[in-house]
Amino acid sequence: xxxxxxxxxxxxxxxxxxxxxxxxxxxxxxxxxxxxxxxxxxxxxxxxxxxxxxxxxxxxxxxxxxxxxxxxxxxxxxxxxxxxxxxxxxxxxxxxxxxxxxxxxxxxxxxxxxxxxxxxxxxxxxxxxxxxxxxxxxxxxxxxxxxxxxxxxxxxxxxxxxxxxxxxxxxxxxxxxxxxxxxxxxxxxxxxxxxxxxxxxxxxxxxxxxxxxxxxxxxxxxxxxxxxxxxxxxxxxxxxxxxxxxxxxxxxxxxxxxxxxxxxxxxx
Amino acid sequence: xxxxxxxxxxxxxxxxxxxxxxxxxxxxxxxxxxxxxxxxxxxxxxxxxxxxxxxxxxxxxxxxxxxxxxxxxxxxxxxxxxxxxxxxxxxxxxxxxxxxxxxxxxxxxxxxxxxxxxxxxxxxxxxxxxxxxxxxxxxxxxxxxxxxxxxxxxxxxxxxxxxxxxxxxxxxxxxxxxxxxxxxxxxxxxxxxxxxxxxxxxxxxxxxxxxxxxxxxxxxxxxxxxxxxxxxxxxxxxxxxxxxxxxxxxxxxxxxxxx
Numbered sequence: 081x082x083x084x085x086x087x088x089x090x091x092x093x094x095x096x097x098x099x100x101x102x103x104x105x106x107x108x109x110x111x112x113x114x115x116x117x118x119x120x121x122x123x124x125x126x127x128x129x130x131x132x133x134x135x136x137x138x139x140x141x142x143x144x145x146x147x148x149x150x151x152x153x154x155x156x157x158x159x160x161x162x163x164x165x166x167x168x169x170x171x172x173x174x175x176x177x178x179x180x181x182x183x184x185x186x187x188x189x190x191x192x193x194x195x196x197x198x199x200x201x202x203x204x205x206x207x208x209x210x211x212x213x214x215x216x217x218x219x220x221x222x223x224x225x226x227x228x229x230x231x232x233x234x235x236x237x238x239x240x241x242x243x244x245x246x247x248x249x250x251x252x253x254x255x256x257x258x259x260x261x262x263x264x265x266x267x268x269x270x271x272x273x274x275x276x277x278x279x280x281x282x283x284x285x286x287x288x289x290x291x292x293x294x295x296x297x298x299x300x301x302x303x304x305x306x307x308x309x310x311x312x313x314x315x316x317x318x319x320x321x322x323x324x325x326x327x328x329x330x331x332x333x334x335x336x337x338x339x340x341x342x343x344x345x346x347x348x
Numbered sequence: 349x350x351x352x353x354x355x356x357x358x359x360x361x362x363x364x365x366x367x368x369x370x371x372x373x374x375x376x377x378x379x380x381x382x383x384x385x386x387x388x389x390x391x392x393x394x395x396x397x398x399x400x401x402x403x404x405x406x407x408x409x410x411x412x413x414x415x416x417x418x419x420x421x422x423x424x425x426x427x428x429x430x431x432x433x434x435x436x437x438x439x440x441x442x443x444x445x446x447x448x449x450x451x452x453x454x455x456x457x458x459x460x461x462x463x464x465x466x467x468x469x470x471x472x473x474x475x476x477x478x479x480x481x482x483x484x485x486x487x488x489x490x491x492x493x494x495x496x497x498x499x500x501x502x503x504x505x506x507x508x509x510x511x512x513x514x515x516x517x518x519x520x521x522x523x524x525x526x527x528x529x530x531x532x533x534x535x536x537x538x539x540x541x542x543x544x545x546x547x548x549x550x551x552x553x554x555x556x557x558x559x560x561x562x563x564x565x566x567x568x569x570x571x572x573x574x575x576x577x578x579x580x581x582x583x584x585x586x587x588x589x590x591x592x593x594x595x596x597x598x599x600x601x602x603x604x605x606x607x
Contacts, residue, residue: 110524117530124538128395128545135544137399263376270380274387284394 092185100197115206119154126150141283147220149281155210157278160240164191168252169261175345236305239325244301246332256339277303297324363463378469385418405542411481417540417564418474428509430462435516436526455596489571497567503581504562510588520599539563
């Protein structure tokens, strides 16, 4: 692709993001309550783990790591989340995809714009809540100083968001073959909730599972960016992150293209 | 009241027929609900494993808490959640009109009309976990203790349902209050941990304003021989019930109907 079409897609994306932001602004209460619900689960984890430590429990990670992780995890979970599969599946099932297929840009630009716009708005609401939680437990929150680690964190965060979005496109694309993909999506969410480290750090799991937990893809959707920021992941972990990112992106492209060949469009 | 009981039974039979009509959806809901409970056990068991000696709640006892929590929330998701989740839609789209014109108590009808029997699968799994946990913890409570624990569970069930209903009534006050159901569901998650893990102030909140602690933690405590002031809990429940009725009436005045 030459520079001109790339710039055009970016312009389209910018316009769509602006449109989505103006739309999302109509649902301020909806967004605010959603962010409140996002912070409750890590806050509960934080309370029970700090309570256990205060009573003499000795988890396999430091109290400082645990506290900082649980303060930041809601932000990372939100920034790496994706919710496009349901809309994509509905578009395929109802034939609404037609209107995007005839346009001179990717079908997924719309989903991407919605994702970016909502996250920008959610960030403005969730960040103060995370800061408040951090202030409550400030004695044990330890962030690294600005530098290379933060840059690596941002790269890992971007890759995690890309992986989640790609997986969402894969699940949504299954609607080319299946009538209802909501069950697969629910199963994905259940697995991701436990295996991504969104509830508790994966390091707290029994050592017997560490090999599996280190290699499985959901780790790289939430836990890995935080490990990059707060710990020292191994070189193999970075390679695995790149490997899973490429695999998910490739799978999304391949499945989407094969699926499009099966697409008939409603009423066609 | 007898008329309402007949109506409720008809709704329940209709819900079962609906579930039987959409069998695959029902099976998926039941499996997902049970999987959710089983996966939800993991963080709690990890916590118990790390802190059993320090806090005094070992794995089997914690399993009883999670099991009772699963059973009670399964009942809640079958009989209460499908209704409170609809309140926002009733208000926003004016569908409350169709409830207000019926010759029944509108609040009671709006709270108990819809049911999802597939969620009852979690009740069975939860009770199974609780029995397994109790057996492993060598708990053999007397029938009297079991009754008191059941009473506490009922108080927790009704208390948390009242809180959820009040949160859902926010739909009368603000636009797009739908995610308030997520807030309620996340708050409820606190109920699957023994109260001993929380700081004292949070324990108080979980036993009164946000009674998630009464769903399973207090009943399990009762089974192990702890005592709790049940008369005070019933008093608070009555106050919560009155507040909910008043809230519905005041909020209802803001309802502008579909027109």
